[in-house]
Amino acid sequence: MAFRDYEEFIASLNANGVRYLIVGAHALAKHVRPRATEDLDIWIDRTEPNARKVLAALRQFYKGVDVSYPVEKFMDPENILRLGFRPRCIEVFTDLVSQLTFRQAWRNRVVGKLDSVNANFVGLEDLIQLKTDSGRPQDLVDVEKLNRALREVKKSEKRK
Template sequence: MSSLLAEFVNFTETLNRETIDYAICGGWAMAIHGLPRATVDIDLLILTEDLNEVWNIAQNLGYDVEGLPLHFHNGAIEIRRISKIDKESKRLFTLDFLLVTEPLEEVWKNRELIEWEDGKTWTVSREGLIRLKTISGREQDLLDIKKLREVENES
């Protein structure tokens, strides 16, 4: 039976092996930056020109439930979603690909290669994560920003 962590590690290792640029964002980035919280999906920032290749990799790993393209905040955030249902556990796993749009270019440029217990992964910087969450502005994002700033002030 697969877990969200196993899916995360498998997908990012595959992207690393295929030398595809990406940056983890969302709940996983919070955890990598030392602020773990519950999350139900895997969010990755990717270049628009890499979308087809990343999509094909996801499909080769069993992701076959395609979501409709999502657009938020006047196109500042564009998401392509693909999911799979684990055959054994019947659990849903979702990948959200956030495309690098003009408002996100600085977030992309400042991503970091971070080593953690399960390997190396490209991740948006702490400031990049704050920028993404500021654009999004959802309640959970505002709580995350507060935690990120608290940790920043403690340093």
């Protein structure tokens, strides 16, 4: 899966009104700076109306091919949909190991660009929470960088 696929997938989500957030290394790149990654991580709101929109987006992304994926899978907190193969794949999560809910994170989202398309990114403080909660070694390294960025943001807000 090439980077162009990332853009096309996000464009399909946008066109179908899907409530999603980019998390993981691409969100890190939005707030701090890029680091190597093998995938694009997307967290979706696991409501039934949103799940139906995700299916419509998948059909659009696959140019109308029947996806044959039950809508219930997008409401199952244990489900992860993987499109493509590493080192270039898209992973769609219905839940993340965190105290943070999708609804909370959605309120704090940041709209930005993923290459040439508008995209919804998890906010800086919420990304810190998600990465802290995951506890993975790489995520804890990322948390240090994100906390530095957060301190800079707060300093600049005080100057205003």
